[in-house]
Amino acid sequence: xxxxLSILVENKPGILFKVTHLFRARDFNIDSISVGVTxxxxxxxxxxxxxxxxxxxxxIVKQLDKxxxxxxxxxxxxxxxxxxxxxxxxxxxxxxxxxxxxxxxANAYGGKVHDVKQDSVMVxxxxxxxxIKAFEELAKPFGIIDVARTxxxxxQRSGAE
Amino acid sequence: xxxxxxxxxAKALMTxxxxxGVKEVFGLPGGANLPMxxxxxxxxxxxxxxxxxxxxxxxxxxxxxxxRKPGVCFATSGPxxxxxxxxxxxxxxxxxxxxAVTGQVPTAMIGKDAFQESDIIGMANPVVxxxxxxxxxxxxxxxxxxxxxxxxxxxxxxxxxxxxxxVQQNEAEMTFPDEFxxxxxxxxxxxxxxxxxxxxxxxxxxxxxxxxxxxGTIISSAFAELxxxxxxxxLPVVTTFKGKGAFPENHPLSLGPIGMHGHAEANKIMSxxxxxxxxxTRFSDxxxxxxxxxxxxxxIIHMDVDPAEIGKNQTAQLAVVGDVQTNLRIMVKLxxxxxxxxxxxxxxxxxxxxxxxxxEENLKLHPGEMGAAKILRKLREILPKESIxxxxxxxxxxxxxxxxxxxQPGTFxxxxxxxxxxxxxxxxxxxxxxxxxxxxxxxxxxGSFAMTENSLATAVLEDxxxxxxxxxxxxxxxxxxxxRTFYDRRMIGVDQGKYCPDYVKLAESYGAQGIRAQSxxxxxxxxxxALSSDVATVIDIPIDPEEDxxxxxxxxxxxxxxILPS
Numbered sequence: 001x002x003x004x005l006s007i008l009v010e011n012k013p014g015i016l017f018k019v020t021h022l023f024r025a026r027d028f029n030i031d032s033i034s035v036g037v038t039x040x041x042x043x044x045x046x047x048x049x050x051x052x053x054x055x056x057x058x059x060i061v062k063q064l065d066k067x068x069x070x071x072x073x074x075x076x077x078x079x080x081x082x083x084x085x086x087x088x089x090x091x092x093x094x095x096x097x098x099x100x101x102x103x104x105x106a107n108a109y110g111g112k113v114h115d116v117k118q119d120s121v122m123v124x125x126x127x128x129x130x131x132i133k134a135f136e137e138l139a140k141p142f143g144i145i146d147v148a149r150t151x152x153x154x155x156q157r158s159g160a161e
Numbered sequence: 162x163x164x165x166x167x168x169x170x171a172k173a174l175m176t177x178x179x180x181x182g183v184k185e186v187f188g189l190p191g192g193a194n195l196p197m198x199x200x201x202x203x204x205x206x207x208x209x210x211x212x213x214x215x216x217x218x219x220x221x222x223x224x225x226x227x228x229r230k231p232g233v234c235f236a237t238s239g240p241x242x243x244x245x246x247x248x249x250x251x252x253x254x255x256x257x258x259x260x261a262v263t264g265q266v267p268t269a270m271i272g273k274d275a276f277q278e279s280d281i282i283g284m285a286n287p288v289v290x291x292x293x294x295x296x297x298x299x300x301x302x303x304x305x306x307x308x309x310x311x312x313x314x315x316x317x318x319x320x321x322x323x324x325x326x327x328v329q330q331n332e333a334e335m336t337f338p339d340e341f342x343x344x345x346x347x348x349x350x351x352x353x354x355x356x357x358x359x360x361x362x363x364x365x366x367x368x369x370x371x372x373x374x375x376x377g378t379i380i381s382s383a384f385a386e387l388x389x390x391x392x393x394x395x396l397p398v399v400t401t402f403k404g405k406g407a408f409p410e411n412h413p414l415s416l417g418p419i420g421m422h423g424h425a426e427a428n429k430i431m432s433x434x435x436x437x438x439x440x441x442t443r444f445s446d447x448x449x450x451x452x453x454x455x456x457x458x459x460x461i462i463h464m465d466v467d468p469a470e471i472g473k474n475q476t477a478q479l480a481v482v483g484d485v486q487t488n489l490r491i492m493v494k495l496x497x498x499x500x501x502x503x504x505x506x507x508x509x510x511x512x513x514x515x516x517x518x519x520x521e522e523n524l525k526l527h528p529g530e531m532g533a534a535k536i537l538r539k540l541r542e543i544l545p546k547e548s549i550x551x552x553x554x555x556x557x558x559x560x561x562x563x564x565x566x567x568x569q570p571g572t573f574x575x576x577x578x579x580x581x582x583x584x585x586x587x588x589x590x591x592x593x594x595x596x597x598x599x600x601x602x603x604x605x606x607x608g609s610f611a612m613t614e615n616s617l618a619t620a621v622l623e624d625x626x627x628x629x630x631x632x633x634x635x636x637x638x639x640x641x642x643x644x645r646t647f648y649d650r651r652m653i654g655v656d657q658g659k660y661c662p663d664y665v666k667l668a669e670s671y672g673a674q675g676i677r678a679q680s681x682x683x684x685x686x687x688x689x690x691a692l693s694s695d696v697a698t699v700i701d702i703p704i705d706p707e708e709d710x711x712x713x714x715x716x717x718x719x720x721x722x723x724i725l726p727s
Binding site: 009010014017018021022025055058059062063065066067068069070071 | 282283286287290291311343344345346467468469471472473
């Protein structure tokens with residue numbers, strides 16, 4: 001089971017280390033992680049996506065909650081949450097036709113094209129991890145030179161609490 | 162806010178600790194904590210010098226468990242700090258309140274691989290309840306206030322305060338706060354009356370209910386509540402090893418500890434039960450055997466102060482989260498209100514008592530004069546009931562669990578979670594400092610005692626007359642037992658040598674009293690001599706190296722599958 005956790009922490013040095021250390025020590029998985037300061041500079045928000053069975057995810061939430069540096073830990077329901085990840089793909093262009101095809105593919109996924117060169121192009125894509133995976137599959141035949149992904153950022157929809 | 166004053170960080174540390182009521186610090190000085198040590202010349206805190214930082218931490222741990230206030234230990238940076246790690250991890254595993262204060266290299270040197278620099282904050286992270294590293298002297302008063310608060314509230318645990326040397330030396334305007342805020346820390350929850358009512362209902366509607374009392378029962382001193390509930394509902398009481406002595410072990414409803422080396426009657430009755438009121442326990446593998454087998458056909462009511470323990474190892478049908486004593490008090494009150502008081506012995510209680518009587522009669526013991534059971538029963542017979550016991554880790558520890566009955570609740574302490582050999586002796590010194598008026602005995606084995614025996618220097622020079630009761634089989638006995646049982650008697654790395662050292666001479670070389678007891682008469686006299694001695698005493702009791710601890714629930718099996726003496 002895949003789960004999105006939203007963790008509000010005090011914005012102090014060393015807390016990312018403690019959170020990731022907890023996952024390692026308790027043998028939990030981190031699928032992706034993103035961290036950023038909130039509108040109130042006293043706090044940062046971490047979004048962690050993880051895999052596990054119901055019991056494990058329940059334990060992860062409880063153990064995170066127990067940490068003194070965490071202010072609020074929420075497990076977000078993905079159907080009631082806006083969640084996105086930013087990814088940048090560098091894709092190989094072998095011929096003139098490739099350039100057009102990659103452009104079309106990027107458009108279909110709402111991606112933006114950057115750094116267009118003779119033999120490569122970059123596509124910036126903000127989407128759900130599933131959509132990014134689907135895009136990656138379709139881009140593979142062209143040849144993926146490099147990928148960078150940010151991890152998921154997520155906010156619960158209004159009225160979904 | 163009060164008491165604005167200019168002073169250096171080290172003085173602020175000592176002043177803040179005095180405000181917390183600290184009277185003793187166990188520790189060892191070094192380059193990076195010299196400013197703190199210099200303050201001992203100007204404050205009312207007694208310094209107790211140890212011979213190793215690990216022992217300082219164990220002393221603080223023993224002090225903390227007995228006094229229920231954080232014990233304090235000091236160590237310098239680098240190796241001093243890494244040496245206390247085992248002590249901190251031991252306290253964390255057993256939820257003992259402790260504040261460890263380490264010196265650190267000056268702020269400007271951090272990260273430069275300076276002499277005696279270690280990233281102790283990073284290393285200690287998984288084994289502390291919380292860690293602080295103040296970077297400005299002015300932070301120290303609040304850090305100390307918060308550190309003590311975190312260490313002793315909720316589920317207690319060790320707190321590390323790592324102070325760079327320049328932060329100790331710098332002068333600042335200090336404010337000693339009465340109030341403070343820790344946003345993400347909620348040690349208290351409201352009592353859960355609805356859940357407690359449900360728990361009573363579940364216990365009344367089951368045929369074979371038991372109470373399983375864990376270490377949390379002792380930490381929250383819920384002895385009286387536990388006893389009145391057990392008596393009102395006529396519930397047999399088993400304990401975990403850490404919960405040993407939460408309930409008087411001479412009580413007719415007491416069955417003693419369950420687990421790998423639990424009492425036969427306790428394991429038997431626990432396996433037959435259909436409903437358990439589990440109080441302040443984390444269901445460790447050593448207590449319950451295999452998790453799946455333990456919870457089969459068993460309704461679990463789980464009371465614990467730590468919500469993360471609910472559902473971690475066992476699935477609870479009902480959770481009662483919060484301070485155990487508070488919730489048990491509510492249960493006592495509800496039972497009184499509803500006038501629930503069982504007087505008629507149920508078939509279950511009758512069966513429990515028969516089972517207990519059977520095993521008391523029929524458990525085969527070592528036939529020799531100096532068998533473990535006889536030795537520990539002799540100790541029990543002579544010691545006053547308020548005496549405090551600590552143990553080391555190994556066979557002697559499990560024999561103590563089996564054969565030394567705790568009469569006064571909360572007088573038995575052991576390294577149960579981490580299983581740290583060498584814990585018992587320094588912990589007994591800490592315990593004696595916390596309660597100087599009661600006899601304190603470390604039940605030890607020769608292997609464990611060897612690990613921290615140099616604490617004899619502390620016991621003698623600091624005038625802390627504890628008793629070390631060494632069941633000496635000249636062997637790492639528990640490992641030897643496993644090698645006999647599981648490795649076809651291939652005895653590797655367990656021979657400790659005959660009298661190497663001679664513990665009588667060793668004790669005497671430190672200025673302590675050393676007595677060898679080779680018969681029951683000698684043992685009787687040795688215990689009485691030790692009790693009346695002004696100096697620490699080591700009683701060396703040679704025993705049969707082949708004696709096993711039985712019953713034994715082999716790892717990965719269930720409580721039903723006890724190996725019994727043949």
